[in-house]
């Protein structure tokens with residue numbers, strides 16, 4: 001059954017993608033994400049991997065959305081962003097330092113300090129945020145094709161012991177637009193709760209390359225990261241986890 005479906009997709013799309021991706025390419029098809037390698041000798045495609053997107057409490061999980069070369073390329077693009085907009089350790093409005101370090105790309109960056117949680121058009125050093133890298137935009141467009149393009153790509157860096165408490169994303173103007181979260185590096189234990197505070201929660205280890213879409217009923221659900229498995233991935237030479245949280249702000 002899956003084979004038939006893959007063949008159909010291959011026939012429909014191979015010519016458009018072949019030129020761009022040469023020997024290796026990926027397709028998003030309904031719930032299936034499939035990766036092929038083209039065999040130039042025969043012109044046929046070999047199926048390399050297929051993962052299935054699924055929902056937990058309305059959170060749409062795309063496991064292994066990015067393969068390793070795509071993750072490496074994305075980390076490189078983020079290094080460029082961080083040269084212009086270095087990571088800072090934010091403090092909550094009550095003055096408590098957060099354990100994650102943060103930066104951002106896009107028209108807006110989300111920041112917190114003694115003046116409160118908010119979006120700002122400049123890094124705390126006064127410079128405008130760098131543009132969102134095209135690699136990041138293409139993930140958003142693939143998993144949230146109906147949505148407006150994101151205006152903020154928050155970059156969270158989790159070192160050993162860092163976590164993020166359960167919270168709602170509600171500083172944006174339009175809750176019909178989804179939030180997309182991209183995981184890179186070490187595994188992170190992602191907790192998914194309810195719209196109201198409290199009640200039962202569900203947890204899932206997010207791995208490097210996974211993407212989560214928080215739209216519809218999940219858009220205002222509480223969520224957070226309880227802990228990371230420091231050193232579980234070799235993607236970042238010094239360990240740690242990067243999370244990109246993409247949002248439409250206005």
Ligand SMILES: O=C(O)CCC(=O)C(=O)O
Pocket residue numbers: 154156164169181188190223224225243245
């Ligand atoms: O690190 C994560 O996976 C979640 C980050 C998050 O919830 C946020 O930035 O609002």
